[in-house]
Amino acid sequence: MNHPLRIATRKSPLALWQSEHVADRLRAAHPGLDVILVPMSTRGDEVLDRSLAAIGGKGLFLKELEIAMQRGEADCAVHSLKDVPMVLEPGFMLPAILARADHADAFVSNHYDDLDALPQGAMVGTSSLRRQAQLRARRPDLVLRDLRGNVNTRLAKLDAGEYDAIVLACAGLARLGFESRIRARLDAPAWLPAPAQGAIAIECRDDAPEIHALCAALDDAETRICVEAERAMNRALHGSCHVPVAAFARREGTQLDLQGLVGSSLDGRLVRAASEGTDPEALGIEVAERLLSQGARELIDAQ
Numbered sequence: 001m002n003h004p005l006r007i008a009t010r011k012s013p014l015a016l017w018q019s020e021h022v023a024d025r026l027r028a029a030h031p032g033l034d035v036i037l038v039p040m041s042t043r044g045d046e047v048l049d050r051s052l053a054a055i056g057g058k059g060l061f062l063k064e065l066e067i068a069m070q071r072g073e074a075d076c077a078v079h080s081l082k083d084v085p086m087v088l089e090p091g092f093m094l095p096a097i098l099a100r101a102d103h104a105d106a107f108v109s110n111h112y113d114d115l116d117a118l119p120q121g122a123m124v125g126t127s128s129l130r131r132q133a134q135l136r137a138r139r140p141d142l143v144l145r146d147l148r149g150n151v152n153t154r155l156a157k158l159d160a161g162e163y164d165a166i167v168l169a170c171a172g173l174a175r176l177g178f179e180s181r182i183r184a185r186l187d188a189p190a191w192l193p194a195p196a197q198g199a200i201a202i203e204c205r206d207d208a209p210e211i212h213a214l215c216a217a218l219d220d221a222e223t224r225i226c227v228e229a230e231r232a233m234n235r236a237l238h239g240s241c242h243v244p245v246a247a248f249a250r251r252e253g254t255q256l257d258l259q260g261l262v263g264s265s266l267d268g269r270l271v272r273a274a275s276e277g278t279d280p281e282a283l284g285i286e287v288a289e290r291l292l293s294q295g296a297r298e299l300i301d302a303q
């Protein structure tokens with residue numbers, strides 16, 4: 001390449017951390033390679049967040065970065081894989097999925113140690129339907145309130161006393177140096193994360209073999225297999241980030257174990273299913289079918 005490898009990134013603290021991390025990993029994997037960040041968007045995250053909520057599609061997060069790659073202004077982009085749509089935009093691929101960090105959700109509060117320690121009627125902040133459904137299932141008495149913005153903004157709103165507790169991803173908190181704010185990990189099998197939570201992916205054009213080869217050095221085969229199963233399940237349910245779908249896969253030897261859940265953020269009904277297999281795609285479809293046979297479609301459509 002006769003120019004530096006250019007990583008398109010959004011400007012939120014988490015997006016910048018993840019892009020810097022990928023840049024560092026690429027430099028370490030390819031000594032002498034020049035890697036730079038190309039920050040995108042003059043819009044604040046809050047604004048982007050609101051417009052996303054309005055159009056109901058997380059795809060916008062990627063759109064701007066994909067346009068930069070299409071125009072040849074950037075070579076690749078870095079995403080939290082849980083925010084990447086189940087079906088990629090034509091012409092793009094994911095040359096690397098990095099080894100997954102902590103997959104779990106975090107219970108964050110300034111006064112209470114865990115979900116079960118919250119007093120009756122306590123106020124919990126989250127805009128995720130998946131988190132709302134699991135909160136309602138476990139504690140129907142809680143009052144749930146929307147909480148938007150990037151990780152730093154959400155912590156500031158908690159600290160301002162607007163909520164008794166909030167739920168965030170452990171991975172995002174750890175990356176930003178807020179690991180000490182995690183009061184409890186909400187973990188499988190009782191509580192499930194978003195499909196691919198905790199995994200970082202690199203996206204590039206599918207007509208860029210040189211970029212593909214450089215990025216592929218960071219791919220983690222084990223993580224890729226697990227998140228493929230989780231994303232195949234979500235895809236088979238026609239899920240996005242806006243439906244209350246949760247999934248977590250882990251590999252034991254050659255066997256993959258996938259747990260899935262669909263819920264209602266309105267009344268806390270949950271259906272759960274799990275299975276084991278060796279083919280991630282087939283396993284994801286099988287668990288999705290088990291969820292559908294228990295009425296998952298009705299819960300998704302009711303949202």
Ligand SMILES: NCc1[nH]cc(CCC(=O)O)c1CC(=O)O
Pocket residue numbers: 080081082083151167168169170171172196197198199200
């Ligand atoms: N929806 C925003 C988002 N996308 C990825 C993460 C965390 C990092 C990850 O899951 O890899 C977060 C913040 C959160 O859910 O608390």
